[in-house]
Amino acid sequence: xxxxxxxxxxxxxxxxxxxxxxxxxxxxxxxxxxxxxxxxxxxxxxxxxxxxxxxxxxxxxxxxxxxxxxxxxxxxxxxxxxxxxxxxxxxxxxxxxxxxxxxxxxxxxxxxxxxxxxxxxxxxxxxxxxxxxxxxxxxxxxxxxxxxxxxxxxxxxxxxxxxxxxxxxxxxxxxxxxxxxxxxxxxxxxxxxx
Amino acid sequence: xxxxxxxxxxxxxxxxxxxxxxxxxxxxxxxxxxxxxxxxxxxxxxxxxxxxxxxxxxxxxxxxxxxxxxxxxxxxxxxxxxxxxxxxxxxxxxxxxxxxxxxxxxxxxxxxxxxxxxxxxxxxxxxxxxxxxxxxxxxxxxxxxxxxxxxxxxxxxxxxxxxxxxxxxxxxxxxxxxxxxxxxxxxxxxxxxx
RNA sequence: CGACACCCCCUAGC
DNA sequence: GCTAGGGGGTGTCG
Numbered sequence: 001x002x003x004x005x006x007x008x009x010x011x012x013x014x015x016x017x018x019x020x021x022x023x024x025x026x027x028x029x030x031x032x033x034x035x036x037x038x039x040x041x042x043x044x045x046x047x048x049x050x051x052x053x054x055x056x057x058x059x060x061x062x063x064x065x066x067x068x069x070x071x072x073x074x075x076x077x078x079x080x081x082x083x084x085x086x087x088x089x090x091x092x093x094x095x096x097x098x099x100x101x102x103x104x105x106x107x108x109x110x111x112x113x114x115x116x117x118x119x120x121x122x123x124x125x126x127x128x129x130x131x132x133x134x135x136x137x138x139x140x141x142x143x144x145x146x147x148x149x150x151x152x153x154x155x156x157x158x159x160x161x162x163x164x165x166x167x168x169x170x171x172x173x174x175x176x177x178x179x180x181x182x183x184x185x186x187x188x189x190x191x192x193x194x
Numbered sequence: 195x196x197x198x199x200x201x202x203x204x205x206x207x208x209x210x211x212x213x214x215x216x217x218x219x220x221x222x223x224x225x226x227x228x229x230x231x232x233x234x235x236x237x238x239x240x241x242x243x244x245x246x247x248x249x250x251x252x253x254x255x256x257x258x259x260x261x262x263x264x265x266x267x268x269x270x271x272x273x274x275x276x277x278x279x280x281x282x283x284x285x286x287x288x289x290x291x292x293x294x295x296x297x298x299x300x301x302x303x304x305x306x307x308x309x310x311x312x313x314x315x316x317x318x319x320x321x322x323x324x325x326x327x328x329x330x331x332x333x334x335x336x337x338x339x340x341x342x343x344x345x346x347x348x349x350x351x352x353x354x355x356x357x358x359x360x361x362x363x364x365x366x367x368x369x370x371x372x373x374x375x376x377x378x379x380x381x382x383x384x385x386x387x388x
Numbered sequence: 389c390g391a392c393a394c395c396c397c398c399u400a401g402c
Numbered sequence: 403g404c405t406a407g408g409g410g411g412t413g414t415c416g
Binding site (some may be wrong): 009010011013028044045047048070071072074075076096121124 | 392393397400401
Binding site (some may be wrong): 012014021043044045046053071073074076077080093094095099100101 | 403404
């Protein structure tokens with residue numbers, strides 16, 4: 001069974017601490033391509049989660065995936081079985097408040113069930129090249145255009161190498177955004193261009 | 195008959211678990227004003243009760259009132275007829291101890307008899323905007339001035355909007371603190387100032 | 389024993 | 403600021 005190792009990271013501005021901020025995420029496949037995207041109104045934790053979701057989405061079901069993240073929020077949720085408890089107790093935290101970001105947790109849970117996932121905590125900014133790259137891409141993906149009318153628009157870029165990136169938006173007409181499918185499309189398109 | 199919907203909440207510090215503590219309460223009228231106040235030596239349950247009492251006091255007799263509270267202590271007292279039993283058995287709990295806070299229960303009972311009251315239990319901290327506002331105001335109303343000589347002094351503020359508040363103390367000379375009366379006084383005073 | 393609140397700490401990571 | 407885990411306690415009732 002194929003193994004995928006993915007470094008994920010999220011980033012979010014935090015200017016005056018008031019309300020939702022613009023943020024970005026990235027998922028870097030070891031010895032492979034990288035995905036990144038941004039949202040104009042989100043939180044740091046939602047971006048960490050989004051990075052993982054996109055990573056999982058782009059691996060085939062039943063594959064073996066190693067998710068490397070510096071977010072204790074995400075890693076502990078699975079390694080310390082928080083999510084098992086939430087599913088049993090109606091999504092309440094230990095202090096009886098509703099769990100935040102339930103929508104994204106459910107999405108992650110579904111993807112995680114269909115795969116064999118290992119959750120690995122890494123220290124942030126510790127010189128690991130993949131983690132650094134994820135960090136760089138996530139920050140770069142934060143939307144800077146404050147005049148953007150579409151507040152919920154997401155962008156996804158495919159990095160073939162660190163310098164060579166392709167905006168996937170042009171391939172989004174293929175309803176299912178699976179990395180393999182997109183890669184095929186990209187290759188076909190490139191061949192036609194040559 | 196007019197309907198009033200009011201979210202009530204109480205808050206109380208609990209520093210070293212020793213004796214009575216400062217606390218606050220709030221009553222938020224849906225699509226209306228909000229009242230809040232504090233006491234320097236009280237309990238959490240007395241604050242929950244005080245919030246309800248002030249809510250009822252500020253609705254006209256014979257009106258239809260919906261009280262929303264996260265306190266099972268208060269809601270069950272009426273919905274599970276605890277108070278009926280207490281009135282019949284000389285205010286003794288099921289474990290034969292005297293019922294606590296009888297003074298406030300009597301006050302609530304009197305106000306409740308003069309109105310048609312529905313008691314509705316809500317979950318604390320569950321994202322309801324009115325419940326959240328009551329919580330915020332109750333916490334904000336906790337007296338912080340520890341050098342206050344008058345330990346029993348109560349303060350009552352009228353919030354016209356979340357940001358705009360009027361201290362009602364200056365209107366307390368009108369013996370009965372009814373919201374409508376006070377509002378009239380406030381308006382008269384404001385008109386004179388202009 | 390159960391329930392609902394009200395708190396005080398501590399920890400972890402972004 | 404965003405989020406979670408864990409421990410301790412009182413106020414009160416059935």
